[in-house]
Amino acid sequence: DEELFRILAGHVRAMPAAALPIRDSARILCAFSLARNRAGSRITIGPLFRHVSIVSILAMEALPTLDSSQHRASDLSALARSYVQAGIWDEKLFRSLSGAVRQLPGEAINFKDIAELVNAFHKIQTRSGSRLRDGALFMRMSAIVKSRELSALAAEPRAVANIVNAYAKAQIWDEQLFRRLSRAARMADPKRLSDSDIAVIVASFAKAQSRHGARLRDGALFRRMSLIVQSRKASEFSPRSVANIAAAFAHAGVWDRALFWRMSRLALRLGRPPSPFAQLSSVPSPLVNFKHQELASIAWAVAKAGVEGAQAAKGLAGAAALPGAAGGVG
Numbered sequence: 001d002e003e004l005f006r007i008l009a010g011h012v013r014a015m016p017a018a019a020l021p022i023r024d025s026a027r028i029l030c031a032f033s034l035a036r037n038r039a040g041s042r043i044t045i046g047p048l049f050r051h052v053s054i055v056s057i058l059a060m061e062a063l064p065t066l067d068s069s070q071h072r073a074s075d076l077s078a079l080a081r082s083y084v085q086a087g088i089w090d091e092k093l094f095r096s097l098s099g100a101v102r103q104l105p106g107e108a109i110n111f112k113d114i115a116e117l118v119n120a121f122h123k124i125q126t127r128s129g130s131r132l133r134d135g136a137l138f139m140r141m142s143a144i145v146k147s148r149e150l151s152a153l154a155a156e157p158r159a160v161a162n163i164v165n166a167y168a169k170a171q172i173w174d175e176q177l178f179r180r181l182s183r184a185a186r187m188a189d190p191k192r193l194s195d196s197d198i199a200v201i202v203a204s205f206a207k208a209q210s211r212h213g214a215r216l217r218d219g220a221l222f223r224r225m226s227l228i229v230q231s232r233k234a235s236e237f238s239p240r241s242v243a244n245i246a247a248a249f250a251h252a253g254v255w256d257r258a259l260f261w262r263m264s265r266l267a268l269r270l271g272r273p274p275s276p277f278a279q280l281s282s283v284p285s286p287l288v289n290f291k292h293q294e295l296a297s298i299a300w301a302v303a304k305a306g307v308e309g310a311q312a313a314k315g316l317a318g319a320a321a322l323p324g325a326a327g328g329v330g
Contacts, residue, residue, distance in 0.1 A: 005035050005043055013051045017058050023075040025052045029082035036086055045086060053093045060100040073113040076101050080120035089124055091132045098137040106144040111153065114141045115162035122170035138170065142177045153184035160184050161197040161204075168204035175216045178208050182221045190228045195241035198225050203244055206252035222252060226259040234266050242266045243294035250301035260305040267298050 012020070012028055029052055036045045056079065080097055083090060101109070101117060118141055125132050145153070145163065153160060164181045167174060185193075185201050202225050208216050229245060246263040249256060267290070 009048045017055045026078035033086035057096045060096040073109040077113045077116035084120045102140045111156045111159035115159040118166035122166040154187035157188040161200040164204040165200045168207045186224045195237045199241040199244035202248035206248040222254045239290040243297040246301035247297040250304045
C-alpha cells in the first residue's frame with residue numbers, strides 16, 4: 001500500500017531524534033528498502049533516509065557521553081544493511097556507524113552481526129566512486145573473530161562464509177584471519193554447509209591464495225570441501241554453485257581430478273560413464289538451467305584441469321551452444 005508508506009514516511013520525518021532510536025530506525029528503513037526494491041515500486045525513500053541519517057548520526061556521536069550498550073550490534077548492522085539494500089551510500093553515516101560499532105565490547109557482537117557489518121562495508125567501499133576506506137572496522141572485527149573459540153565459529157558456517165567473502169571482496173588480506181576461518185570451515189558439520197556456502201568459501205580462499213605476494217596455501221581446506229562436494233547428490237547443487245566451485249578450484253590451482261570430474265557430471269546430470277568423459281560430447285543438452293557464463297566457467301575450469309578436462313570442456317561448450325541452454329549472465 002504505497003499511500004500508507006508515504007503517510008508513514010511523513011510521520012517518521014517529523015519525529016525528533018529522541019523519539020527515533022537506532023533500533024526503530026533500522027526496522028523502519030529495512031521495511032522501506034524492501035518496499036522500494038519491489039518490481040514496479042514508485043515509492044520515494046530519499047527524504048526518509050536523509051532524515052534517519054541525521055538523527056542516527058546525532059545519536060551515535062553522543063556515545064562518548066552515553067552508555068554504548070544502548071546500541072546493540074544487531075541494530076547497527078541492520079541499519080547498515082538497510083542502506084546497502086536501498087542503494088543509498090551515505091558515507092558520513094557509515095563512518096559514524098563504524099565508530100559506534102568499534103566502541104562496543106567484543107562479546108556484544110555475534111558472528112552474524114560481524115558478517116552483516118563487514119559485508120555492508122565492503123559493498124560501500126568497493127562501489128564506483130567511493131571515498132570510504134575503513135580499515136579500522138575490519139581490523140576490529142578480525143580481532144573479535146580471532147579471539148573466539150574455534151568450536152563457536154564452526155557452529156556458524158554461514159557466518160564464516162560471509163565473513164571470508166567480505167574480506168576477500170574488500171581485498172583485505174588478513175592471512176591469520178583466513179587461516180582461522182579455514183580451520184572453522186573444516187570443523188563445521190557438513191550438513192550445515194549449503195552448496196552456496198561451499199562455493200563462497202572456496203572462491204574467497206582462491207582469491208586469497210592467488211593474489212600477488214600471498215603466503216597462504218590452504219590445501220587442507222580445498223581437500224575438505226572437495227570431499228563434501230563429492231559426497232552430495234546432484235539435487236543439492238544449483239547451476240551457479242557448480243560453476244563457482246569449479247572455477248574457484250581452478251583459480252586456486254588445486255587440480256583435484258575427482259572434484260573436476262564430479263563438477264562435469266553435476267553439470268551434465270549424467271550417470272557415471274564406463275570411462276571418464278567418454279560420452280560427454282554426444283549427449284543432448286540437459287543444461288536448460290545453466291546460463292552461458294556459468295557454462296563458460298565450468299568449461300574453462302575443467303579444461304585447466306588437464307587433458308580429460310579439455311575433453312569435458314568441449315562437451316560443455318557444445319552443450320552451451322544448443323537451443324536448450326539458458327542465456328544471460330550468471
